[in-house]
Amino acid sequence: MNRQTTSNKPSALSYSLRDIAFIALTGVFCGAIFFGTSLSYNFLAAGMAAIGLGPFANDVLLGLWMIAGPLAAMLTQKIGASTIGELLGSFVEMILGGQWGAATLISGLIQGVGNGLGFAMTGYKRFDKLGLLLSTITGTLVTFGWSMINEGYGKYNFGFILLLLLVRFISIGFFAGVLVYWINKLVEKSGILNRD
Amino acid sequence: MDKLVINDLTFRYKNSGPDIIKDLDFTLQLGTFNVLYGPSGCGKSTLMKIIAGLYPEFSGHVTSGKMYIDSEDVDDWNTQDFSKHVAFLFQNPNDQFSMTTVKREFIFTLENLGLPIEQIEETIDRSLERVGILNFKDRKLDTLSGGELQKVSLAITLAMNSDLIMLDEPFACIDIKSRKQLLELLKDLQENDHKTILITDHDLMGYQGIVDDLYHFDDGQVQPVLKPAEVFATYQKENRQLLFDKPGDTVESIIDLHELNLQNGAKSLINSASVDVFKGKMILLTGENGTGKSTLFSALTRLHDYRGSIKYLKKDILKYNQRKYARYVGLIFQDSQMQYLKLTVEDEIKLSLKHTNYPDFWTDDVVEDYLKQLNLAHLKDHVVYQLSGGQKKKLQIFEMLILGDPVLLMDEPLAGLDLHSTKTVMKLIKTVASEQELTVLMISHQLGGLQDFFDYHLQLKNQCLTYTEVLNYESIS
């Protein structure tokens, strides 16, 4: 009875029930971890708003909302994982009562696609530093493009736009890049994903 | 007729790993009550998961063997075919469910099997009725006790019409009364509904007179026990006693509970308890499964809400700075991995040494010496997550002892340790505790060999906490 099993022979496209539950659960965890942050977000936002720098609060913390996607991609190494991870993450956020509601879902989709593009550029072969670096770059550009339209960033003066872009890249670069890289390194060294 | 036939089965988790099951042959007769016993962690659960079709689907590799259920070759069965024939109750009943209410779980299950919707309601009622828990229908699953969850699981297997019911260590999380009820229910299902029952257990208490066939699991193989009476005889329980002092008037308290009320959901666990925990003493905390011992520990570490007051050194614990308080009252979690922060054994120990309250005591030599006693010295560069259950536990206890927090709560620290390790660990705890004047409060189900280690015994019974001098328990002679 050497039955062939789907879960032991992963392909980059097929998701098993367990994969989906795993991605969704990590999304729920990420949500729960930075829900403790929403309070600090409001403080930060209030402080920055007072000096006319409201959007910076958003950009400084944006990377936090974008951990789930690249993490899912790195851990499962599947096509579309970052979009699914990010979308599920934002869905969780919306249901758990995130203040941005439907906009969260759209942002989640855009963030996921943005991050995913980086991995796509490597042909879904480089789930490593290069993949992550590209993913943070595409993630920054795509989400910033959306902010230009949606949050009206295009209507700021040029210097301000450049500064916002820089802050956003640092945030995404750290949280969705460096931090995810560290986490992934821990996972690899611990051997907990080893299911041969 | 045979319900289940397994020939020559070999299974391993990892391709490069050892065989957990080796050339195993196993047959179950239709409509019989069977018990498979063997030590914890020997592979009984693995075998059950193979029979249930969960392995190798979810883990591991079957490298040889044939299996027939109801005389059908299972080679081309999918997981649903298995679930229609075989019901499997997990060791931890909380792991059995994926929905939030009893009714939702039933609906999910019956939808999966494609039952026409007009039959669903009737099937749920009939199954719950059969097990005598119709009133649970709209209950939320997280408000049910371990024993109640087991009954719901059984009702679901009836709804699914699976004829082979397997239970993996079903009594690990439930009290003695529920255990008796559950055994009676299973016997009833066998005799009147012609179910075939297979239970794994490491302990044979209460099975004599119920079981048709007894099997022993050892070294990856199953052997039928030809003279079960002899085996049962060796598992006869003997009444034993542990004796403790009663706290005198002169002892100083470190934690004071005043009119403490604890609840889990809607269920009241502790009702208006006022007791003190005494400084520098080792105290054993006992009580039946599900009475709320772990919840009490959660309350003491500010992880669970409570009413009434808890004071540490005469000051309300909620008034302490959170980080500081965490270093006054430490908790050894049931799940060892919860405690770890680093990857290797060595780094874990270094971290504890960095924060220890007694840097002079924990010299390199002392640490090395204890590591040897605990049989961990050769594992320093190993990844903690790859250690065996017993090794994880020993490391966890050791690193918490190094820290030397004034109060150390231990939630089942001896679970999964063999007799030798238990002794070493207890001696270590006792020595360190007296050297550093630590207060230890320990929950333990395992009571053998604990005489002389504890000063006092705190009992949680009928929602009350009291110091008692005599602890009666049953043990294998």
Place this chain on the structure above:
Amino acid sequence: MNPSLKLGLVLIISFELAFMQSVIANLVVAALGLLYLLFKHVSIKKILWMFLVSIIPVFGTWFSFYAHGSGDAMHSAWLLSTRVYAYIFLGGILSYTGTVDELLGSLEQNCRLPSKFVYGTLGAFNFAPRVVVTVKQMKTAAMMRGEALHVWSPEIFFKSILISLRWSDNLSQAMVSHGFNETATRTHYDTYAIPWWNWLVAGVCLVGLQFLAFSGLF
């Protein structure tokens, strides 16, 4: 209204809103969203909370455009701060007028979302209360060892992954042992239909939205 259709409608409106340059359109959408919430008897407390949490971002947005905007800065300031309200009330419709069970069930039946996505996600959601407790435990356990875990500590995510692995394994085995198979045809105890008037309402909303979008209002 059918949950899938509602989701689709809210998403389309939110998306189009991002491209619209009309303060009045924002206010109309926000007001209609608010009316719908009231019509659905969402508690006043929740509605007040939605107003409250948005004060800071709304003010922040307004003030930063006022300070750093180019061109018609005043229009930008009003446009983007009112847009926040439109989003918040649209979001409230999804968060407060339906359950996850309903939405996922409807997506399974009306949008043919594969059942493994539906139940994998639903199962994970059902773990949400345990996740919150576990995160608290992880932080406390670390403090007991003298360390603090922050949102930038890889350890807290690593431990989350460790637990997610175990739980997703348990969860999928629990579902499979209760008969779940992604290839099997399931029946549906709760059925979600899309009645004709749902389409009508959606159509009216979308036509109205186009009117707002292209009428050149302030």
